[in-house]
Amino acid sequence: xxxxxxxxxxxxxxxxxxxxxxxxxxxxxxxxxxxxxxxxxxxxxxxxxxxxxxxxxxxxxxxxxxxxxxxxxxxxxxxxxxxxxxxxxxxxxxxxxxxxxxxxxxxxxxxxxxxxxxxxxxxxxxxxxxxxxxxxxxxxxxxxxxxxxxxxxxxxxxxxxxxxxxxxxxxxxxxxxxxxxxxxxxxxxxxxxxxxxxxxxxxxxxxxxxxxxxxxxxxxxxxxxxxxxxxxxxxxxxxxxxxxxxxxxxxxxxxxxxxxxxxxxxxxxxxxxxxxxx
Numbered sequence: 001x002x003x004x005x006x007x008x009x010x011x012x013x014x015x016x017x018x019x020x021x022x023x024x025x026x027x028x029x030x031x032x033x034x035x036x037x038x039x040x041x042x043x044x045x046x047x048x049x050x051x052x053x054x055x056x057x058x059x060x061x062x063x064x065x066x067x068x069x070x071x072x073x074x075x076x077x078x079x080x081x082x083x084x085x086x087x088x089x090x091x092x093x094x095x096x097x098x099x100x101x102x103x104x105x106x107x108x109x110x111x112x113x114x115x116x117x118x119x120x121x122x123x124x125x126x127x128x129x130x131x132x133x134x135x136x137x138x139x140x141x142x143x144x145x146x147x148x149x150x151x152x153x154x155x156x157x158x159x160x161x162x163x164x165x166x167x168x169x170x171x172x173x174x175x176x177x178x179x180x181x182x183x184x185x186x187x188x189x190x191x192x193x194x195x196x197x198x199x200x201x202x203x204x205x206x207x208x209x210x211x212x213x214x215x216x217x218x219x220x221x222x223x224x225x226x227x228x229x230x231x232x233x234x235x236x237x238x239x240x241x242x243x244x245x246x247x248x249x250x251x252x253x254x255x256x257x258x259x260x261x262x263x264x265x266x267x268x269x270x271x272x273x274x275x276x277x278x
Contacts, residue, residue, distance in 0.1 A: 012034075012038065012039035012040070012083070013039060013040045013041075013080075013081040013082050013083070014030050014033060014034055014040070014041045014081065014082065014083045014084075014085060015041075015042055015043075015044055015074075015077050015078050015081050015083070015084050015085070016030045016041070016042070016043045016044065016084075016085045016086075017044055017046065017070075017074040017077070017078075017084060017085070017086045018043060018044065018045040018046065018087075019045075019046050019070045019074075019086075019100060022086075022087040022088075022117070023043075023087060024087070024117055024119075025087045025115045025116050025117040025118055025119040025120070026085045026086055026087040026115055026119070027043075027119075028115075028118070028119030029085055029113070029115045029119040029120075029121070030083075030085045032119070033083070033085075039082070039083075041062070042062040042063070042064060043062065043063040043064065044063075044064045044066060044073065044074065044077045045063060045064065045065050045066065046066050046067075046068070046070040046073045046074065047065070047066070047067050048067070048068065048069065048070065064077070070100055071103050071104065071107070074086070074104060074108075075104070075107050075108060075109070078108060078109065078110050078112075079109055079110070080110075081110055082110060082111065083110060083111050083113060084104075084108055084110055084111070084112050084113070085113050085114075085115060086101065086104065086112070086113075086114055086115075087114070087115055087116070087117060088101065088114045088115070088116060088122055088123070090116070090117060095114070095122065095264070097260075101114065105125050105244075105272060106244075106274065108125075111124065111125075112124065112125055121269055122263070122269075123263045123269070123270055124269060124270075124271050125244075125271055125272040125273065125274075151177065151178060151179040151180065151238055152179060152181075152182050152218075152236070152237045152238060153170050153173060153174045153177070153179045153180070153181055153182070153215075153237065153238055153239045153240075153241060154182040154184060154230070154234040154237040154239070154240045154241070154268075155167055155170040155181065155182070155184065155240070155241040155242070156184055156186070156226065156230050156240075156241070156242045156243065156258070157183045157184060157185045157201075157204050157205055157208045158185070158186075158196065158201075158204055158243075159200070159203075159204050159207075160243060160275065161243075161275045161276055162243025162244055162273065162274065162275035163204070163208070163243040164208070164211075164243075165243055165273045165274065165275060166241045166242055166243035166273040167208045167211065167212065167241075168211070169241060169271070169273045170239075170241040170271075171211075171212045171214065171215060173239070173241075173271075174214070174215035175214040175215050177238070179215060179238055179239075180215055180217070180218060181212065181215045181216065181217045181218065182218045182220060182233065182234075182237065183205050183208055183209065183217060183218070183219045183220065184220045184221075184222060184229065184230055184233045184234075185201035185202065185204050185205045185219070185220070185221045185222070186221075186222050186223070186224060186225075186226045186229045186230070187200065187201040187221065187222075187223055188223070188224075188225075198221060198223070201221045202221055205219045205221060206219075220233055226258045227258045227261040227262055227265075230242065230258065230262055230266075231261075231262060231265055231266055234262075234266055234267075234268055235267060235268075236268075238268060238269075239268060239269055239270075239271060240262055240266050240268055240269070240270045240271070241270075241271045241272075241273060242258060242259045242262055242270065242271075242272055242273070243259070243272075243273055243274075243275060244257070244259050244272045244273065244274045244275065259272040260272075
């Protein structure tokens with residue numbers, strides 16, 4: 001597990017991915033972060049059908065024009081850097097289901113920060129097992145600029161590998177940010193799609209608690225639907241962390257996963273941690 005001590009001292013590097021005309025918010029965020037953290041910054045502008053007729057962005061930073069599949073280009077350009085910044089569509093539903101962003105969340109090998117057109121963070125996620133130092137690290141932007149006095153990081157808990165990865169990530173972040181942890185286990189009702197029992201939820205919480213050392217822990221067991229319960233439990237929190245189980249296909253696209261629902265509706269930043277690769 002990488003910790004803050006393992007992060008080598010080096011110049012921070014940021015890539016801004018530009019697809020279409022969405023770049024104003026990502027540039028605001030990236031320029032601010034680069035200035036604060038003395039980071040290097042480059043813009044990668046991607047086109048699938050050639051570069052002819054594209055307007056000059058007139059940006060005061062290194063700009064690379066690339067042709068090809070935007071996903072493959074941005075995944076490749078972000079390897080070895082500290083932060084990839086992209087701007088989401090203005091419509092919340094489109095932002096949650098945008099095919100490029102959905103695939104970037106699954107494949108990006110660095111911290112991915114999605115911002116709105118004002119440069120405000122709407123979602124952040126990174127590879128399982130990463131931790132980030134708040135000492136000049138762009139990852140600190142994933143937490144709110146002025147967290148609530150409680151400084152709580154809320155994390156969803158079940159028996160899955162994705163949940164275990166989320167708890168591990170949240171525990172490291174809580175220690176670094178001097179936050180407490182709120183572990184939330186959800187069990188279902190007869191009418192709900194959640195089939196877990198209260199006993200199973202309590203068992204999962206106890207198992208998760210046994211793996212944590214450092215931050216103060218609060219365990220909460222809630223009856224209801226997972227996304228709605230996590231949204232309620234995370235109100236007033238500094239951060240909500242959920243595991244990504246890797247569910248794909250038509251049902252997932254139509255209904256949305258728990259993580260995607262939380263990221264769209266939560267009133268705090270959301271970090272989605274993928275399950276470890278088998």
